[in-house]
Amino acid sequence: MLKYIVRRLLYLIPVLLGVSFVIFVLFNLVSGDPTAVLLGKNATARQMEELREQLGLNKPLFDQYLDVVKSAFTFDFGYSWATKQQISKMIIQGAYPSLCLSLPAFIVATVLSLIISLVVSFYRGKGIDLFVRILCIAGVSVSALAYILFFQYFFAFKLGWFEISGFEFGFPDFVPYVALPAIIFILLSLGPDVRFFRTIILDEIYQDYVRTARAKGLSETVILLKHVLRNALIPIITYVVIQLPSLILGALLLENFFSIPGLGGITLNALNSSDFPVIKAMAILSSVLYIVLSLVTDILYTFADPRVKLK
């Protein structure tokens, strides 16, 4: 097992190589010549040329790629082209609010939808099951925008239960700011989650071991919560862990509307000002997250199901 872990971690190497390559290619595709954007509306040809020289965009492509790789492995992302800020600082400063919003919301959403889906799969086929399913789909069909505009207007403005927008660092302070977006976040993810968990759980409840559990005189809830859930764990783990990286990368729409200075905005701004170093940093960050997390999932698999072997 330890061997496995080590091997998988070594894996960061090819992945980082791949990511930095793809990113590099894509960037050169996407934002042709960044200097025009970076210098603003009064840019002159001469200054653009100078900047190009300075950013090393005149170097042969391969050398440029090497730089990318270097920063990928040294985790030294340097400074943003557009904001001139130190990228590592930008990311840390941005990750905090993003997490304040998405992490609690995510946890609540997951737990909540697990509970709901357990309940509905218990009543599968009955009215409530259908009702909840319809509700879920209604939930996901409504555009996030609609939720945001309405909730902000109604709960924050009319009723004044929450702050309209903004953010403050430090634990209790940020709560009133992130509460509302968090609720919306939950509402949005409830739909798909419940739908997904439900199917997974339903796939288990007709197995024979459930019959055995009943024969023991276990209550349905215990059966669902312990036996069924435990067996359904593998897909659930996968599903849940997959979403984690996106949490840190932030929920753009929510952050924008509630003026939460998170990473979502930073990424978009970077794209809008062809700020390559930042994009690069983001990509590398998330790929590292990805590797680590998928490793974690695989290890969790073996705990979830003793029959799974990792070679």
Add this chain to the structure above:
Amino acid sequence: KENNFDEREINLISPEKISGFDPINASDRYSGNETGKVYEGLFEFHPLKRPYELMPNLAESLPTISVDGLTYTFKIRKKVLFHDSPAFKNGIGRELTADDIIYSIKRLADPKLNAKGWWLLDDRILGLNEWRSKHAAIEKTNYQEEVEGLKKIDDYTVQMKLKRPYPQFLYALAMPYTFIVAREAVEHYGKEFLNYPVGTGPFILPKFEQTSMITYVRNLKFREKFYPKDGEEGDDKLGLLADAGKRIPLVDQINVHIVVESQPKWLAFMKGKQDLLEVKDVNIQQSINPDKTLKDIHREKGIRLIMKPMLDVTYFAFNHEEQIFKNRKLRQAMNLAFDRAGYNRLFHENTGFEAQGPVPPGLGGYTKEFKNPFVKFDIEQAKKLLAEAGYPGGKGLPTIIVQTRADTIGRQQVEYFEKCMEKIGINIDIGTNTWPELVNKVTKKQHMMYTMAWGADYPDAENFLGLLYCPNQAPGSNGSNYCNPEFDALFKQAAIMQDAPGRTVLYEKLNEMVAVETPWIFGFHRTDIYLTQAWLKNFKHMEFNHSQFQYLNVDLEVKKQLIKKF
């Protein structure tokens, strides 16, 4: 957070993320506004007088200019202190001297920094470009090295020499790019300098962090500076002179909230959490009646409406390197087919002024009387001209792709344009782009048409007419690559004239002559719409408002009264 009534604080909004506090990169209006609270320039625009008028700020007086208009001598105000900062000897801000002026200008030219504002002095000051290109090669920039055009006479006198007359020079010295920074601070903080603004300004921001609110506190050591006694006539009636002669700044604290989306801005203002709101497209309808008066629901709360034309112009630019657009009649036909009334209604809630030419009202060079014969909606004549142009009913014309920003409004605006052109048989296609894409297409001349808006950098028609000046073509500001020798010749001449009646006449001539040439499809001069709370005092619409905030004031009594209504 509750409103507080004991602190004299005002709450403002910045609709865009602030990236940092380095003057030389304060390119967009909003970072300009922020730097303007901590940093100062030699000059500033008079907060009340219109048309815009420069007044000395760090400079003691307007400079003396040699007859050839090349040598400027500045006297610098004494006893101007920098903010306290660890950068200085035992943390106490020192007095500002001539060296700081020279240093700051050189810094703008520093090739290592490649400042966004460099274009402003590019090829203007004697020896500065040489200094720049020299150091481009060298490892470390040497600020000791003299630059011929920047001479220190004594601690309080600086002399600057220009290559050739540059009438906008003083404007340049009023812009954020040339705000004065302290060398110690720059060197002490190094790359982090942009997060530790150390200026001479009326407000202090010890450390800048990327959050949703920036809080400035009053600079207690701020020099004696007083609220102007005179302004535009009518200002006293508006109560703008109530604080005349008082020492500024008038408030203890300014909170700038960074709010990007329009709804939260609007809601926050309507809850009385914000003192000033710049009303943008979607909220216009909620603010004013069709007759452009403030809606009653707002008036009851004492909210005030301020509408003033902006110094800007929107346009659909042709790419004049495309053969078809060399054909003037085609351009004119399209201008005539463009139904501006409808456009104004849909996208500006009827608050825009139809642009007759590039120069907006409020600048020398704009003439009320002048009506562009092609800026009207006349399908018949459009068809006629189109036929004359050789494309009867649009036959023979390729589908014209108009590049625009991808956001909803951008898309809709071109959709509208498309419908207009349909009427005379011209096919338009929409090309939606991310911002970088659009910029690239324009700078690389890879477009047939694109839409754009241009806002003034300084109050001078030259800044607009330059958009059609051949040497400025892409990647310069003349994105339509329009070339007209006659125009260029005149422009060249006007560009180096000092502000004088003669020049205005020339501007007018240029404006009208290029207008009828219809190098663009002229759009609008938009209107700035502001809502202010009753308790916010001394706010007057101002295009270049980075230095305006020190004059603002808040009436806590009124606030206490009115806030109940929110």
Add this chain to the structure above:
Amino acid sequence: MKENSLWKDSFKKLVRDKWALGSLIIVLLYGAVAVLAYFGFLAADWAKEVGASNLPPSPEHWFGTDIFGRDVFSKIIRGTQIAMSVGLVTSLIAIPIGVILGALAGYFGGWVDDLITWLYTTFSSIPNIMLLISITMILGKGIFAVYIALGATSWVTLCRLIRGEVMKHKEREYVQAASAIGGGHMRKLFRHILPNVTHIVIINTSLQFQFAIKSEVILSYLGLGVQGEPSWGTMIDDAKLELSRGVWWQLASATIAMFLVVLAFNLLGDALRDSLDPKLKGK
């Protein structure tokens, strides 16, 4: 004696379930509308101005009119075509890739797994927006690019889910039994294991559909969406400007249109899933 199999049975069961049948009908209806719209039999004149701008719903304009005074209803009809095609095609791209790669990774493990893990890790670490932009860059803007872009970005989740499930199932005895009768890898994988993880594929597809429609919004927001054609995406996007003006009908009608079809797809998916489960005989 008639010979029948999982799929035959399930179809029989499917049509017996009235909800499923209803959903099926709705989906087919949308499909028909889409096709008709595509060939211009329906809402061909959606672009025509039929009244003043932003008219609220009324007898003659059921869903009101948009900013240019175009009939929202016909825009919806017209948009169906894009929504359906985007939903279906992206699924058609994402599902097979996801299933096959996931299955291979989970089943063979070892270097195959490594390779595929590498692939999707790389994929999913690149900011989606950037991927989308660049794909449209390569393929040029338009519906086709949208298909590819969405398809390419949404197979990862499924892939990982399938991988996990297959890892679980391949240790089961019935798989051993399959090899005992000389079943090759492919048979074990696709004939034996996959049918036992169909439920994941199904649920994913039905979610995928609504994901695709919604992402089309984001795409059009980035200007990568479909050009010169009304799409539910753009209609929902417009709401950002309209709602504050009290214009809610575009958003509402687009949302409802989407809700119905997504609902139909999901119920259908569930029904299909149930019918594919032999243990759910006769209820």
Add this chain to the structure above:
Amino acid sequence: MTSPLLQVKNLVVEFETGDGVTRAVNNVSFDIPAGKTIGIVGESGSGKSVTSLAVMGLLQKPAARIPQGEIFFNGQDILKFNDAQMRSIRGNQISMIFQEPMTSLNPVFKVADQIAETIRIHKSVSSKEAWEKAVDLMNQVGIPSPSKSAHKYPHEMSGGQKQRVMIAMAIACEPKLLIADEPTTALDVTIQKQVLELLHKLQQEYRMSMMFITHDLGVIGDIADDVVVMYRSNVVEKNNAQEIFYTPKHPYTKGLLACRPKLGANPRRLLTVSDFMDENGVEKIITPDRVMVFDKEQEKEKSSDILLEVKNLVTQFPIKGGIFGRTVDYFKGVNDVSFQLKKGKTLGLVGESGCGKTTLGRSILRLVEPAAGSIIYSGKDITHVYGEELRLLRRKMQIIFQDPYSSLNPRMTISEILTEPLNIHRVGATKKERLDMAKELFEKVGLKVMQLNRYPHEFSGGQRQRICIARALMLRPEFVVCDESVSALDVSIQAQVLNLLLDLQEEFHLTYIFISHDLSVVNFIADEVGVMNCGKIIEMDKANNIYKNPSQDYTKALLSAIPKGEVKSNLTSLV
């Protein structure tokens, strides 16, 4: 007399299946007095399990229906109970040993946990005490080194071990009524004896009643007071054991009794019920030649060339430890086994449950990778054959898995399952042809063709077992490993299947390894018998020699433990 503990009154159970509604139980009635044991014997598929499930209220919804009948427990009709009430009696008042322990255990929990759980629900004990009790129970049911095995997961245990876990689970709370559905199918006689004694002891201590379902008349004889005989979803005879054994009335019963292979005699073929009665249960006169007995010895050697040779085979399982589950040690499931097997012969493998029989079988077919040693099949070393070659080999070598249920793909119909091998190896030209072959074999193992479209879960344990047999024989292999393949079959069907195997052997010179704990069956079918213990083959010889004069004590013990198949009254020896 007091009212019986359990009372089943004209119970009817129906199932909705691919081919319409089938009646699995057709108004069955019987009583179980407190402290007594009712043995239920009967044809495989006659409705025994379904009846017991009905009593537990665990019939598979929504497929199953109970259109009529009552079940009284302590005088209350439990069919009318709601969930809560049912739950309160399940596990501690009525508990059940399911027929197929392999699939009935939760794969992701440790076995001891699963036993302890039952205790924790119904008794207020700390989880620690519960665990200890569980380990103790595992010890009582004879699971080797219980404290270690307690930490195993079901898939790490042998069939018999799992079954004993099930038993432990069922008796954990000393229930009033224990329903045991074929509880000893995977247990060798010694263990079986131990378990039966245990049950008997419990019965004495707690006046526990038992509903004991089995096909093994020997066991019935040992344990049951009364016997209920089921045939084709009906109860055909009810009586006390005595009567049943010595004066059976119903022809089916008579048939059953006559069909059991006796240790002493070696008939060429076994009799089946069909020899005693025709389709519709009318008795037949038995012609003496049919029961003619003769001795294997006289049979001349069929062939002499060796088909399979196993040399020092070792198969081991990692024993994991530490948080990261590093492999700390290996458990040798098969430990240095060597033997030869001639073509057309049958090797019987007997031995204590958990001694490595299954593992050996699987290793030979390369379903688990041997760690050492070599397997030579018809002159060719196949220890390291892979890919296509191995696949083709598999056509000739087949295994009948010990656990039929889990070896059947739940989402394939039986016809698909049976025709699949043919498809793989392109046997049979058309789909039709293949289907016909499937049907033929399907009937040969005593199943009805119309059930071909069902899914595995719609069959009875025994039926599933026969499906697996059919699947293995579809390809007409040369060599088959039969792992406890008749364990779940009533003697009649068992005989039928055994005969089938013999016929095939005659015709096609098939070679078998026949793993079983039922010595009489082994004795009947095997030419040679190997006795396994702790992964080793400790003794191997001609069947008769082994039975007549076993050399190893272990073997002696085995033989002595075989149930006599006489009536309880003289079972005192057990207690």
